Amino acid sequence: MTHIVGRISAALLATTIAGTALAQDTSVTIVLSEELDIVDPCESSRSNLGRVLLQNISETVTELVPGSGLQPRLAVSWEDKGDGTWRFKLREGVTFSDGTALDAGDLAHSIARFQGDAISCEIGAKFFGGIDLTTEVIDDTTIDITADPAQPILPLLMSTVTVVPSETAMDSFVETPIGTGPFVWEEYARGEYIKLSANDSYWGETPAVTGATYLFRSDSAVRAAMVAAGEADIAANIALQDATDPAMDYSYPNSETVYMRPDTHTAPLDDVRVRQALNYAIDREAFVGTILANGTLLATGLTPPSTIGYNTDLEPYPYDLEKAKALLAEAAADGVPVDTKITLIGRIGNYGNVLETMEASLSMWQEAGFNMELRMVEVAEWLDHYSQPFAEGRGPEIVNAQHDNANGDPVFSMYFKYACDGLQSATCDETLEGLIADATALTGADREAKWSETFKYIQQDLVADVMLFHMVGFSRVNPRLEFTPTIRTNSELQLSQVGFK
């Protein structure tokens, strides 16, 4: 009996010591909402992967820093050589975690890899779709990159490009990420945890954090409880109802915009008055502070206010039920089949309280006289409705979606959301095509003005969609840390930005 009591006491002591150790050591525990499936750096634009890899294991060529603009990272400078060619000068003395030195050949290989057909990487598909990149290595630290068509914002686009060693296989995803970042990939116990440790040969400043463990808990209440109980240091994404402690919980614009996308190719949604009626019939302000968090902004465009060219002169459509009904009546009088049943399609679990948001919207539209039904579907079925090619013979559909753009420029959104052959575009408008093409080719103030004009055209003239909200995210941070989540926390979580009090 004494023996058993002794063993229980020892176990209790060990648990207590482990808890105390968490409060004293310089490693951190981060709890994420979903486990990683792929761990290849070329997939770092996926937010769940980006939070682990981006700028921790794998560094980008340039870096977009909120408030400071585009900054050097693996490249120290860049120069426009004309005709779509930019010359990038890479940092000297940088080594990968496998001990090999970073050189221009590694960057050329990384670009070829994400652009190739052997594997399909999100960075290539998402940010460089329709752009052909060719590279010419000038010397170990100098590389010319040519974009066709020419990209005046190529240095900004390079802030999405992670660099891997030239030995990385072209035709398969890597299982153990190798990068140049301040941390190295140490262990992945599938279903349990990922461990990173400090990279002793890192070229930059040594971070205060010496190691990190990532855990996965799908339930938001559990993630919040883990930080509250001192078992975790950061819960990167918790639900509104779990953010109950002002001392630990941070809210911030998370770069996500929620909107409704009517299929403008199908009657009655092909009539601009019907789309205007959809906009007037939604009481946007009623959502904020009720089923969506306080601080949620009403949106007038697809990208958050932090992107260049965001048109601050635009106002959200006011709630005007009578005007909505009048517009519908006017369209009906002209023979538009406004009584046709419209399917409203939402994605299960897309964001906090998505079902409540959809049901409230449905109710408001039905009150305005729309014949509408709601279908909540899982992601794969939702993609069938959201991405081209759309099904033949489909009825009129409005798809609810959430789009994130934390990259500072609308170019990352506009083409594939609004161009005629944009993958997720449900509209085709000649004027808008021209505006997007023009803005994409411009720089500086001209670019900003053209994007502004584009936002105005989309919202007021074309009325392409029903813009709803720029969303707010919540993270819970252990008070022992010196860390403030930002708009970037949704897609990356740089351990080198974490300090201790």
Place this chain on the structure above:
Amino acid sequence: MKSFLGKRAVASAISLVGLVILVFFLSRLTGDPTDLFLPEHASQEARDKFRAIHGLDQPLIIQFFSYLGDLLRFDFGESVRRSEPAIDSVLRGFAWTLQLGAVTMSLVTVAAIVVGSLAAFHVGGFFDRVATFFSLIGASAPDFWIAIVAIVVFSVNLGWLPTSGTGTIWHWVMPVSVLFIRPFGLILQVVRGSMIAALNSAYVKTARAKGVRNRPIIFVHALRNALLPVITVLGDQTAAILNGAVVVETIFGFPGIGKLMIDSILQRDFNVILAAIMVTAFAIFLMNVLIDILYTVLDPRIRY
């Protein structure tokens, strides 16, 4: 007995083949995993290549017979998501669930039999009423609610137990406790009912008349006969846990087979779904055989 086991094995094998056919085709009705595995913007070439690598470009019937052919060599295929043999993911998850189920059901069995027997012996009394009240609550309370409340109370407020995960014996306390509640409530009720019937039977009255004490009457004479229906329910409850304690595993971060199955269904990782179903079906078959053997031990009149 041997012929009985042989017949059960053949019947189970036929059921398993039926299950594989059903799950194989039903899972493919959910759509193409290419849509979920590759980026939304992936080129058609990349999609075609992915489908060719994983045999998804073949007609469905060819895919099915190819899968059956691999199965005969005990090749359960690769997990698309995890880049490892599907059976490795499944066995790893099943080992966790098996431990969780074994610990929980052992405790449930002992506790439900002791409390249920005592409640039956004092039927209508205070102990019986308290046990019945809590067993009914336990049998009907939702797992996820109990789990979250337990985390808030015992981890956040009291700081006694870890919220989730694995590693120490303390990590097992809450998952086992939450899993314990429902089968305990159900089985306690079955034990109580069976025991009431047994205690009113002629052979127990005879034993009492002969002056046998209460404890031997309950735990030797009555219990042995009352256990047959209890074992049936125990088997069902154990099968439910082995088949995936999804809610508990998800909330407490237990990397068991229930969570693996749900993740695989959502990710259309067909080979993992099929391997998981075959492994759990085989385990449930073994457990049912064990229960049949237990019947013969408890009641020698039963012959196969």
